[in-house]
Amino acid sequence: MPPVPPYPVLIDSHVIGGFGRGSSDLGIPTANIPPSDFLASDIPKGQTGIYFGLAKISGTYGTLVRHSPREGNGSKPPVAEVVQTENRIRPEDADVLPMVMSVGWNPFYGNSEPSAEVHMVHKFADQFYGANIKLAVLGYIRPERNFASVDELIEEIMNDIRKAKELLAEDGYKQIESNEFFK
Template identity: 85%
Template sequence: MPPVPPYPVFIDSHVIGGFGRGSSDLGIPTANIPASDFLASGIPKGQTGIYFGLAKISGKYGTLVRHTSPEENGSKPPATEIVQTEKSIVPKDGVVLPMVMSVGWNPFYGNSEPSAEVHIVHKFAEQFYGAAIKLAVLGYIRPEQNFASVDALIEEIMNDIRKAKEILAENGFKQIESNEFFK
């Protein structure tokens, strides 16, 4: 079954620093993209929540050298400085992979600005700030919501990941992996 309009939506962006909560608080690392790239992508305006699809990381990447906390930045996404290096994404990490993406205000954390946080279902050897990221958003899982605890939030994220993997496996989205967009 092919994606239902408005999907697929293709986003070509780059990885930026986020709040640092995905890895540290939740144990679920994310590759953040500028929320403006997502909002300009053709997804229905104002539809925050959890999406699924495919992602590919490529190019050169750097290290996060300065990362302001949400407290320093007044609940806005932290300011970051990325030092570009000569490191390139290794071939085993630069393939098309399943992803889930949270877009919105993260009510559990009370963000004052929207964010777009992509969890790629893959174990990367290193962080890859500044790398190019291509996303094929293939559908919507659920609206964003608040949670009573970090454990409840983690449990729901794990459910979202399972659901995305099941949908991608069952619905014949494999042909999207070979789309010209990812080449």
């Protein structure tokens, strides 16, 4: 079954620094994109939650530096800057990959600002702040919600990843991997 309109939604962006919770708290690293890039897309406005699709990183990347101390309960991302270098994305990390993306306020953490956090189903050797990232958002999995514990949140994210992989295995989605957008 192919994606149902308004999908696919194609987003061309870059990786920015986020809260740092995906790797450290959850063991599920994310590549954050500017929320404005997501909000400017053709996704139905105001629909926060978990999306699935395909992603590809490319280009050069840098290092995230100059974190300021987190204020309060960590509801605002730390201030950081990407120092660009000539590090290139490794060929084995440059494939079109399955992804899940959380968009919204992350009620478990009580964010004061929205975020768009992409988890690509792949083990990367490096972090790739500042790299280009292309997303083909292919559908919506569920609305965002709060959780009673970190373990419950991790379990739900793993369910989202399983659901995304099942959906992406369908023939209508496989063809999108070769879309000109990812070239």
